[in-house]
Amino acid sequence: MLASQAAEGVGGKLVGPDVEFAGASFDTRALQAGQLFVPIVAERDGHDFLDDAYASGAVAHLSSRPDDGASDGRTSIVVDDTATALMALARHARSMSPARVVGVTGSVGKTSTKDLIAAACSSQRRTAANERSFNNEQGLPITILDSPDDTEVLVLEMGMRGFGQITELCDVASPEVGVVTAVGYSHTEMVGGIDGVATAKRELVEALPASGTAVLNADDERVALMARSTDAGTLTFGVADDADVKITDLVLDHLARPRFTITTPWGTSPVELGVSGAHMASNAAAAIAVAGALGVDLDAAVRKLADAGVSGMRMEVVELDSGAVVINDAYNANPTSMRAALDAVAAMSADRRYVVLGLMGELDDPAAGHHEVAQHAVKCGVDLIAVGTDLYGIRPTDDPVAALGALGAGDVVLVKASRSAGLESIVRELTT
Numbered sequence: 001m002l003a004s005q006a007a008e009g010v011g012g013k014l015v016g017p018d019v020e021f022a023g024a025s026f027d028t029r030a031l032q033a034g035q036l037f038v039p040i041v042a043e044r045d046g047h048d049f050l051d052d053a054y055a056s057g058a059v060a061h062l063s064s065r066p067d068d069g070a071s072d073g074r075t076s077i078v079v080d081d082t083a084t085a086l087m088a089l090a091r092h093a094r095s096m097s098p099a100r101v102v103g104v105t106g107s108v109g110k111t112s113t114k115d116l117i118a119a120a121c122s123s124q125r126r127t128a129a130n131e132r133s134f135n136n137e138q139g140l141p142i143t144i145l146d147s148p149d150d151t152e153v154l155v156l157e158m159g160m161r162g163f164g165q166i167t168e169l170c171d172v173a174s175p176e177v178g179v180v181t182a183v184g185y186s187h188t189e190m191v192g193g194i195d196g197v198a199t200a201k202r203e204l205v206e207a208l209p210a211s212g213t214a215v216l217n218a219d220d221e222r223v224a225l226m227a228r229s230t231d232a233g234t235l236t237f238g239v240a241d242d243a244d245v246k247i248t249d250l251v252l253d254h255l256a257r258p259r260f261t262i263t264t265p266w267g268t269s270p271v272e273l274g275v276s277g278a279h280m281a282s283n284a285a286a287a288i289a290v291a292g293a294l295g296v297d298l299d300a301a302v303r304k305l306a307d308a309g310v311s312g313m314r315m316e317v318v319e320l321d322s323g324a325v326v327i328n329d330a331y332n333a334n335p336t337s338m339r340a341a342l343d344a345v346a347a348m349s350a351d352r353r354y355v356v357l358g359l360m361g362e363l364d365d366p367a368a369g370h371h372e373v374a375q376h377a378v379k380c381g382v383d384l385i386a387v388g389t390d391l392y393g394i395r396p397t398d399d400p401v402a403a404l405g406a407l408g409a410g411d412v413v414l415v416k417a418s419r420s421a422g423l424e425s426i427v428r429e430l431t432t
Contacts, residue, residue: 358417
């Protein structure tokens with residue numbers, strides 16, 4: 001895109017030469033040559049890193065400094081607010097793209113589902129998707145701007161920390177397919193409980209055009225009821241008898257990797273996944289539903305899913321030289337995802353099972369949420385080690401690696417907490 005086109009699209013003022021840029025970044029460490037730099041003003045002012053951005057190859061930048069001139073030969077697009085302009089620029093780029101956009105949200109599984117959708121669709125369509133969890137008002141527009149011009153399917157994860165945020169993201173992305181994985185106890189303190197979570201997640205379904213498709217979890221009552229909130233068509237997925245994309249004959253191998261049969265409006269096929277956890281079968285069913293809605297051949301999608309991975313620190317299985325298995329699920333946690341991870345550990349072939357758990361943040365009732373997880377750990381027959389919180393009802397340890405002791409063949413260790421707990425450091429210590 002030319003800087004002049006971008007300036008027109010966001011209602012900004014072009015200062016300096018009219019140059020062409022390809023993609024954008026708000027992080028000078030990740031910026032690639034030829035991109036537009038977007039200085040975000042937050043705890044730190046991104047304008048202070050302009051020299052770093054141009055040293056990394058930026059060819060232009062947004063600016064909210066009215067006195068940003070062209071005396072240095074650089075190209076700027078002067079706007080009132082760079083974060084707002086980033087969203088406007090992505091909306092402008094989206095309006096010129098023929099890509100079919102898939103929005104994905106949910107309390108659990110949205111990143112893994114996004115990854116599996118991208119894999120399934122890429123079997124026959126040129127597909128792009130968010131990196132990691134670039135799912136907010138900065139990450140989503142960057143994903144749109146960085147997607148190749150020939151993208152046919154763009155898969156966009158959409159996160160929320162309050163009402164109206166998914167609506168705002170949909171206003172930029174204009175999804176025609178919307179996937180809701182589940183409604184659970186995540187970010188409940190922001191929206192007044194689980195019913196508030198359902199209301200916030202439903203914004204994606206409400207934003208779909210009548211020509212679109214809502215892909216909904218038939219096994220989650222709150223999600224299934226969202227079909228009433230859209231004029232779009234619906235496809236449901238899950239183990240429920242009335243699911244349009246139905247999972248049957250589900251079994252798990254020794255690493256809890258799902259094997260099942262999927263029955264769809266486009267045919268029936270056996271499915272084997274390379275990722276662990278029974279809940280991944282539901283995520284894969286959602287991916288198959290999206291692929292089918294977009295005209296991707298069922299067999300092609302299923303073959304691609306067999307080799308598909310998911311973003312790091314999400315049920316990431318590491319087998320140590322000693323024969324022990326460490327599961328890095330430290331990216332995030334809430335009671336719903338905790339139960340799914342514990343069930344996966346319980347299903348694995350092991351002599352001893354341990355879980356190293358940290359704090360779950362942003363719960364409206366933290367005591368009840370952590371107690372529920374502790375009780376489920378007992379039910380699953382795993383040994384619980386707490387880190388950084390006593391909310392699980394046991395004394396936390398300062399040295400979980402020492403508490404685990406020597407690990408060998410037959411031992412499985414799950415490490416999981418909210419991202420703020422930083423438990424990936426424990427995984428590094430166990431695996432290096």
